[in-house]
Amino acid sequence: MTENLTLQQAQKLVLASQGIFNPRKNVPAIEQTLSTIEKLGYIQIDTISAVQRAHHHTLWSRNPRYQNAQLDELVAERKIFEYWSHAAAYLPMKDYRFSLFRKNALFKGEQNHWFKKDLQLMGQVLNRIKNEGPLMAKNFDSEKKTKTWASKPAKQALENLFMQGELMITSRKNFHKVYDLTERVLPKAIDLRMPSQKEYHRFLINNYLKANGIGQASEISYLLKNTKTHIAGELKEMHSSGELIKVTVNGIDYFALPESLALLDKPLNCKQLKILSPFDNLLIQRKRMLNLFNFDYQIECYLPEAKRKYGYFSLPILWNGSFAARMDCKADRKTSILNIHHLALEEGLGDRGAFALALCKELEAFKEFNNCMEIQLHKTSPSEVKTSINKTLLT
Template identity: 60%
Template sequence: MNELSLEEAQKIILQSQKILSEQKLKSPLEDTLSNIEHLGYIQIDTISAVERAHHHTLWNRNENYQSSHLDTLVENRQVFEYWSHAAAYLPMRDYKYTLIRKHAIGEGKQRHWYDKDEVLMSEVLKRIEQEGPLMAKDFESTKKKSAWASKPTKRALEYLFMQGDLMISSRKNFHKVYDLTERVLPSDIDTKTPSHEEYIRFLIISYLRANGIGQASEIAYLLKNTKTYVSKILKEMESDKELMIVQIKGTKYYSLPNAIDLLNQSFSKKRVKILSPFDNFLIQRKRMLELFDFDYKIECYLPEAKRKYGYFSLPVLWDGKLVARMDCKAERKTAIFHIKHLAFETDFSLSLEFKIAFQKEVELFMTFNACRKLELHQVTPNLIKKDLQDMAIFPSF
């Protein structure tokens, strides 16, 4: 068993997540695909206070990322939309591992959040067969209580999507365009349903590749009825030397055998990264608290009076640590980027090195959000506000 310091564990995690990676392939589009394939999924989210989470997460790993990349990769049939622990873009090469969930939903073994209306689903499917790709709004009707009212047909579309009859062939203004699965899948994709053991091994290897170290509960995060099987297969893989155990602060984690090699690879921690709340790196809040001592909760789902940091606070990474959170709003019509609340951790000391890196990253993030002017409204603790006043991007607060 390898004993790792907390700092060593953090380096392995950050290296595995490729947040600070400077590796470049032949083109920005290839970099984007490589990141999706390495991470295993990119969560999709609709909140648009700043650039949506799927774009934000990829931009943080590819400075030349363009929002058109995802559309292009979907069009090229290299990625597709389905469910990970949440709605996500997934690598097309991993398609077959979605079949277990799809079959379970189709056979009624796993409950979907909508009731099954087989008559309406059949009608919806027939229309798409005959007319080609359609959006939910294509089924709208002006008739009251019509079977084609948008809400029931949207549910039917989603049910057909979740059980695998339909796929998302593209999006138009962020609206899903549904088509028959056989018209979307590349002809060379493996569609053989994996065994349950193959599926669990896939979950384990995918998670550890992207996250460096992990426990059964983390690997099975929001995947119902999998933790027991994950625990069993983890022990078998460890016994067969496919995995190794590392210990951090007295707690055992699993890792791939080559994870320790990441400690010998250099990477620059001296860059600020402004992260999405739905970034793969920090989506598991308990893990962030235990391994990075960062107690993070997204507050957009709370009443305003109960928010401590703001509606959509973005964690700030610096020197391998999570040191602050920024509640941001990109006002695109006026090109003004609002930092409504910039809150630093209580033990953080502002250095000149941080200020230079922070200014650079904020400027890049503003450009990414199509903004030219910055307004900073509140800083916590207030003493740090004075230390920021000599920064060119904060001329008049």
């Protein structure tokens, strides 16, 4: 049996599963941050700092009480850890054993990471950390003169040891990773049982569908090497056994957990405007966003300036359950000004006045989140919107 969902129902299911709206107010803020990471399965880490970095931004979007220090605190308390999802990410410590599947494959050479292994150098790096305690890549720079400890090879050795599970990131100092032996970082009661191949792929399926509502094999296996065929087989088996249901949206087939459909009967306050990170879990897969939200999005910071349509780092703006605009902005830390270089409205936006009010309200919170005191709007598309938004900002 296949459930037919309207596009609006599918959008509601996705947004409800992502936890962007209706934040929990009856728990401590750091507890909500942890529950958000556990619900989503990962929070992508990114280095771009035009505004607050992606990992902070994604959490703030779902938890208005979020503070940047909460991530460091959760790492220190061993409730989350850094590793690899489809990219570098913070992951829930409760899911640690499922990182062992990839680590073991890398250790055995069944998978390759970016860097070729220098086993001798890796052994030397490991011994230094064992004897001296936690170290950063720059701690090896002082030994460049020997030509053995050049920073780049040492950094590669650290990353290889990290990826295959012998080292973990115990903290960060000014965003630089601090590595320590895995056994000195892990909580004592952690589950270290190696998952079977079936367990691992079913974990990926369940995690994805809980966080995203509906999904396909290509979406669940996104940037995860050697998983798509196995996931497709498990999806078929789980559907046959009744663990999953099929849903069709605009003629496209997806899978869902049966219990997820109950979210369609619950209210979702999606009228609040949300300014999202380009690396937000909701829209990291661009083809999915085009199919489900008719939102054709691209990060233009990787394009030459002449080819950019919206700006260097345009942030998607979600309003009334749809993507309503894109906002290219940069927080100037010296002047404490949040510069909106280009605000571009999507076609068919509707009530521009209501949108302007919702945007300006959220911009005040976004300004504070970025430690800014003032907002300057430089350009809008269409151009006549600039006047009304500036008036609203001043009132």
